[in-house]
Amino acid sequence: MDGGSFLQQKSDPSMVDIAMIEAARVRLGGRARRTPLLSSPFLDEIAGRRLFVKAECLQHSGSFKFRGGWSAVSALEPSVRARGVIAFSSGNHAQGVALAARLHGIPAVIVMPTDAPRLKIANTRAFGAEVVLYDRIKEDRDEIGARLSKERGLTLIKPFDEPQVIAGQGTTGLEIAEQAAEEGIEVASVLVPCGGGGLTSGIALALESRAPSFKVRPCEPENFDDTTRSLASGKIERNAALQGSICDAIITPQPGNITFPILKRLCGAGLVVTDEEAQKAMALAFTRLKIVVEPGGAVALAAALFHGKDIDGDVVIAVTSGGNVDTEVFEAALSRR
Amino acid sequence: MDGGSFLQQKSDPSMVDIAMIEAARVRLGGRARRTPLLSSPFLDEIAGRRLFVKAECLQHSGSFKFRGGWSAVSALEPSVRARGVIAFSSGNHAQGVALAARLHGIPAVIVMPTDAPRLKIANTRAFGAEVVLYDRIKEDRDEIGARLSKERGLTLIKPFDEPQVIAGQGTTGLEIAEQAAEEGIEVASVLVPCGGGGLTSGIALALESRAPSFKVRPCEPENFDDTTRSLASGKIERNAALQGSICDAIITPQPGNITFPILKRLCGAGLVVTDEEAQKAMALAFTRLKIVVEPGGAVALAAALFHGKDIDGDVVIAVTSGGNVDTEVFEAALSRR
Numbered sequence: 112m113d114g115g116s117f118l119q120q121k122s123d124p125s126m127v128d129i130a131m132i133e134a135a136r137v138r139l140g141g142r143a144r145r146t147p148l149l150s151s152p153f154l155d156e157i158a159g160r161r162l163f164v165k166a167e168c169l170q171h172s173g174s175f176k177f178r179g180g181w182s183a184v185s186a187l188e189p190s191v192r193a194r195g196v197i198a199f200s201s202g203n204h205a206q207g208v209a210l211a212a213r214l215h216g217i218p219a220v221i222v223m224p225t226d227a228p229r230l231k232i233a234n235t236r237a238f239g240a241e242v243v244l245y246d247r248i249k250e251d252r253d254e255i256g257a258r259l260s261k262e263r264g265l266t267l268i269k270p271f272d273e274p275q276v277i278a279g280q281g282t283t284g285l286e287i288a289e290q291a292a293e294e295g296i297e298v299a300s301v302l303v304p305c306g307g308g309g310l311t312s313g314i315a316l317a318l319e320s321r322a323p324s325f326k327v328r329p330c331e332p333e334n335f336d337d338t339t340r341s342l343a344s345g346k347i348e349r350n351a352a353l354q355g356s357i358c359d360a361i362i363t364p365q366p367g368n369i370t371f372p373i374l375k376r377l378c379g380a381g382l383v384v385t386d387e388e389a390q391k392a393m394a395l396a397f398t399r400l401k402i403v404v405e406p407g408g409a410v411a412l413a414a415a416l417f418h419g420k421d422i423d424g425d426v427v428i429a430v431t432s433g434g435n436v437d438t439e440v441f442e443a444a445l446s447r448r
Numbered sequence: 449m450d451g452g453s454f455l456q457q458k459s460d461p462s463m464v465d466i467a468m469i470e471a472a473r474v475r476l477g478g479r480a481r482r483t484p485l486l487s488s489p490f491l492d493e494i495a496g497r498r499l500f501v502k503a504e505c506l507q508h509s510g511s512f513k514f515r516g517g518w519s520a521v522s523a524l525e526p527s528v529r530a531r532g533v534i535a536f537s538s539g540n541h542a543q544g545v546a547l548a549a550r551l552h553g554i555p556a557v558i559v560m561p562t563d564a565p566r567l568k569i570a571n572t573r574a575f576g577a578e579v580v581l582y583d584r585i586k587e588d589r590d591e592i593g594a595r596l597s598k599e600r601g602l603t604l605i606k607p608f609d610e611p612q613v614i615a616g617q618g619t620t621g622l623e624i625a626e627q628a629a630e631e632g633i634e635v636a637s638v639l640v641p642c643g644g645g646g647l648t649s650g651i652a653l654a655l656e657s658r659a660p661s662f663k664v665r666p667c668e669p670e671n672f673d674d675t676t677r678s679l680a681s682g683k684i685e686r687n688a689a690l691q692g693s694i695c696d697a698i699i700t701p702q703p704g705n706i707t708f709p710i711l712k713r714l715c716g717a718g719l720v721v722t723d724e725e726a727q728k729a730m731a732l733a734f735t736r737l738k739i740v741v742e743p744g745g746a747v748a749l750a751a752a753l754f755h756g757k758d759i760d761g762d763v764v765i766a767v768t769s770g771g772n773v774d775t776e777v778f779e780a781a782l783s784r785r
Contacts, residue, residue, distance in 0.1 A: 147484055147506060152547075153574065166506075168738045169484060210489075230735065237490065397778075398567070401505045401771030403738040434738030438782045441734075445775045 127274040127373065129320040132281035132313065135182040139282055142214070143178050144170055146283075148290040148428070151399040159419045161426045163294065164396070164412060165287055168404050168434030172238070174360070175283055175310055175432050176200075176207030176270075182279025183268045184211040192217055197265040199223070199252040201359050202231025203433050204270040209240035220265060222255050228359060228437050247353060271309030272367030280310040284317025287428060291322060298324045299426040302382065302411035305329035305338045306361035308370030310432060315377035328422070329374060329381045330411040332358040332389065337365050338374060339381025347371055357386050357440065360407030360433050382414040382421060389413045393444035396431060405436035406444070464611040464710065466657040469618035469650065472519040476619055479551070480515050481507055483620075485627040485765070488736040496756045498763045500631065501733070501749060502624055505741050505771030509575070511697070512620055512647055512769050513537075513544030513607075519616025520605045521548040529554055534602040536560070536589040538696050539568025540770050541607040546577035557602060559592050565696060565774050584690060608646030609704030617647040621654025624765060628659060635661045636763040639719065639748035642666035642675045643698035645707030647769060652714035665759070666711060666718045667748040669695040669726065674702050675711065676718025684708055694723050694777065697744030697770050719751040719758060726750045730781035733768060743777065745770035 149164045167175040184196060195218035198208040205221040212219035219240040223232055224247040236242050245255055260267050269276060291299060301318060303311040308329070315327040329338045335356050340348040349365045356362055366374060384392075389406045392413035396404045404412065411429040415422065486501045504512040521533060532555035535545040542558040549556035556577040560569055561584040573579050582592055597604050606613060621638075628636060638655060640648040645666070652664040666675045672693050677685040686702045693699055703711060721729075726743045729750035733741045741749065748766040752759065 144484065144486075147481065149481075149506060153571075169486060169503075173738055234490075397740055397775075401510055401740040403734055403740065438734075442779055442782070445779065 127277045127316060127369065129316060131274065131278040132285065132317050135275065135278040136282045136285055138185040139178060139181055139279065142181055143282065145286055146170055148294065149400045149402065153399045154395060154416065157395070157416050158427060160424070162415050163426070163428045164400060165283065165428060165430045166400070166402050167283060167430055167432050168402055168408055172206040172210045173433060173435040174203040174207065174408065175280055176203040177210055178282050179276035179279035179309060180204065180207035180211035180268065183273060183275040184208070184215055186275045187266060191266055194264040194266070195219060196268050197222070197256055197260050198268045198270065199256050200270055201227045201362070202235070203360050203435060205235040205240070206231060206238060206435065208268050209235045209238035213239045220259055220263070222252050222259070226354070228435065228440070230437050231435050234435065271307030272369045274369065277309050277313045277370065279313070281313030281317040283310065283430065284314035285321060287314065288318060288321035291325070291428065296426050298424055299428050300422050300424050301325050301327045302330050302414050302427060302429040303327060304361050304408055304410045304430060304432045305331055305381070306407070307363040308338060308366045308374050310430070311378065312370040312373035314430070315373060319377055326423070327378045329378055330414045331361065331381055331383055332356045332407070332410055333383055333385050335362050336381060336383045337363070339383055341366050341371060342375060342378065342381055345375070358389060358407035358410060360405060361410065382418055384410050384413040384418065387447060388417045390444035390447040392416055393441065394447055397445060402431065403434040403436065403441065404431045405433050406440065408433035464614045464653060464706070466653060468611065468615040469622065469654050472612065472615040473619045473622055475522040476515060476518055476616065479518055480619065482623055483507055485631065486737045486739065490736045491732060491753065494732070494753050495764060497761070499752050500763070500765045501737060502620065502765060502767045503737070503739050504620060504767055504769050505739055505745055509543040509547045510770060510772040511540040511544065511745065512617055513540040514547055515619050516613035516616035516646060517541065517544035517548035517605065520610060520612040521545070521552055523612045524603060528603055531601040531603070532556060533605050534559070534593055534597050535605045535607065536593050537607055538564045538699070539572070540697050540772060542572040542577070543568060543575060543772065545605050546572045546575035550576045557596055557600070559589050559596070563691070565772065567774050568772050571772065608644030609706045611706065614646050614650045614653070614707065616650070618650030618654040620647065620767065621651035622658060624651065625655060625658035628662070628765065633763050635761055636765050637759050637761050638662050638664045639667050639751050639764060639766045640664060641698050641745055641747045641767060641769045642668055642718070643744070644700040645675060645703045645711050647767070648715065649707040649710035651767070652710060656714055663760070664715045666715055667751045668698065668718055668720055669693045669744070669747055670720055670722050672699050673718060673720045674700070676720055678703050678708060679712060679715065679718050682712065695726060695744035695747060697742060698747065719755055721747050721750040721755065724784060725754045727781035727784040729753055730778065731784055734782060739768065740771040740773065740778065741768045742770050742773035743781070
């Protein structure tokens, strides 16, 4: 039996639903951190409305990816899981899967691009995973992953186009709905950093059931706005390049085959920010919220702060999806203030 | 009636008790943030035991001081409160009181030293307070405060030696007890950054009732270890100097007349760290927890990480009490890694 086929049995977008997100939450209970919803009157003033930040950078492994990693690993049939898992990732999915595997006591192989942030490579190794580096331009990570998966009987945990991963990320949306209710928020725009769309589609599905008056808006960096263009044209569009942004965490070739139909059905138009706006958002998160956000994790906050004219309503909730940033990249952002 | 006398009626240490802390929590309900208890396997490894961080740097106004500020302001009789409040502070108490006053819609005057961090002065003004600067060496802040208080009928909110302030800070201890129980922790050393002792005594009082097997340890910077020496000698000892540490938030002349008897009755020995250890703790909090901690707010984490041989037990909980740090001070800490 090919372990990789286990999770891939469910490839129909309609297979991800609120029941699957609720089930993921049960499996994540006591493992994932309920990250806080932060705010600052200074940020409200810049945004021109009430702004709340769902600080997923404070999640275990430094990003929301731990939710999806744990959800997928914990959903595996025990004998399949015992053989181990494999993932390819520029870093946050790598760390999320590596930590989930370690906590399950199973081996993990992570295929990472050579130009991934050093901190992310080092952390993935420190979580006990075997890291296999590849050249993002010359080599095909899918081919490498498939070969290793077959050779060792490892189950491939895809970074976003996988129902159990989407369900895990969707638990973020359950928390947003609850925390917004605690704050008395009835209507909100929910801005989410969007790479392949796993977090965005998971949150959109959760809010469809738990806070249907909330509208999810995917956020992307300039020149890597595949989801924004795909939503505008109604079909999957690709990015022209795969490098050239500081937002490494959310640079993907195109939206997923499972995530895109969900995004198309539930989300509002995409929002696109510059690298400089992402840096300014990082600096403001440092000064006003006391959290560390990486560039890709800051694009939704940047959209909330600097693209208010394209956002509806009196309340915006921005997800800061990760904080795994090298020191010099962080310092460059602080100097943008 | 002198507004300043209102809060000062209760100057007996025995007047601060768990009932007063519980009452402060009721008044703070929906206002103070329940800050998360964070952790990282990387920090556990350095500490040599399980390490949890109570991230009060994520509190409103960027430090725990909002709790005490709100507690004191909300406890005032309405007609007294309406005339306004005054506080003297190098920064965090200033911001906490200023924000509490703004949210109550009353005026606030804050007397700050000229060498306070720029961010703290700017934020205090941005919260709507009137800032009066004074020379820490040449002028007497108590005299300035007393004069302004009398002239304008303002109530003085002392930074730590005030029962309602201690009660507000003590709500941090109630949360620690609850969050530790959620993590299954039955015995722990609780390390708290200690200036005048408001936070430390408040937490110690809360834990005395809610988690009596927890032992509170005050933490201080080298050369400003007045509380550590006072606990050792059994009587209040003064610091020789009032400047010369990067830990501005917790540099006070001596423990308070109300706080010290509480510390003496309930706390274990003090722990003393170097400025460099505080900086390294800031850098590790950045890398591993994704939070921004200021030097004075990092001394307890530094003690947990680097003075493990002086700490008992398998679990340590360190409070990171504030995150209001200027960019260059933060960058200097990151370069210590």
